[in-house]
Amino acid sequence: MTQARAPRADAVRNRKRILVAAGEQITAHGPDVGMDEIAAAAGVAVGTLYRHFPTKTDLVAAVVAEYVARVADDAEAALARVTAGARALDELTAFLGRVIEASVTDRAVKAAAQALGTEPGDRADEDRAGKAVAALIRTGQADGDVNPDVTVNDIYLLFSTAPTEQLPVARARWLTLVVPGLTTQARPSD
Known part of the structure; x- marks a missing residue:
């Protein structure tokens, strides 16, 4: 049985930055703020955001x-x-x-x-x-x-x-x- 590998440190940092940015952006601009704006505020590529959170619902739930x-x-x-x-x-x-x-x-x-x-x-x-x-x-x-x-x-x-x-x-x-x-x-x- 193989053990799941721990996430890389940069992935953990990116996830945290995305969550912080999402909270701030939704608070500042309302629930309709775009994923592109959240990614930019987090300082990550939008693809990175979608790798962590495939949908906005997933992101908001997190x-x-x-x-x-x-x-x-x-x-x-x-x-x-x-x-x-x-x-x-x-x-x-x-x-x-x-x-x-x-x-x-x-x-x-x-x-x-x-x-x-x-x-x-x-x-x-x-x-x-x-x-x-x-x-x-x-x-x-x-x-x-x-x-x-x-x-x-x-x-x-x-x-x-x-x-x-x-x-x-x-x-x-x-x-x-x-x-x-x-x-x-x-x-x-x-």
């Missing part, structure tokens, strides 16, 4: 999958900080804020994914994120800081309804207003 993986990594890092002694409510709140800020730039990519009918891809990253967020919630509940009825689905609902089209000051205000709904504490006065 960009969305990379976003989901970053969210899962962030959730697991937050959980690791809680395990090391950080307060679960603080980490959950900070995680929520980071995901909302990341969603501001990835909003156009998500719109493109919906328009093309793509799925995020690897469900393992979604599962990783969900498990880490669930553990953050359980720890916060055990600490007496998070309402006992808060679920992972509640956090996802907050992500989906966040004012990502608003200015940073409005997003920060939104977070200040919604966090008390997750907690057992009264809202701090402004």
Whole structure:
């Protein structure tokens, strides 16, 4: 049995550059941006782009999958900080804020994914994120800081309804207003 050969370093770099450029180009120009423009922004030939991603749907799905993986990594890092002694409510709140800020730039990519009918891809990253967020919630509940009825689905609902089209000051205000709904504490006065 032959083992699959690891991709060449330049191929890995090209793929990463293509994914970054695709996210930036879709964000800047919308879901109709052409593959030629994405290739140019990545500094690769269009043939290189198509070798990695035969269709735009494949490319957009990969960009969305990379976003989901970053969210899962962030959730697991937050959980690791809680395990090391950080307060679960603080980490959950900070995680929520980071995901909302990341969603501001990835909003156009998500719109493109919906328009093309793509799925995020690897469900393992979604599962990783969900498990880490669930553990953050359980720890916060055990600490007496998070309402006992808060679920992972509640956090996802907050992500989906966040004012990502608003200015940073409005997003920060939104977070200040919604966090008390997750907690057992009264809202701090402004």
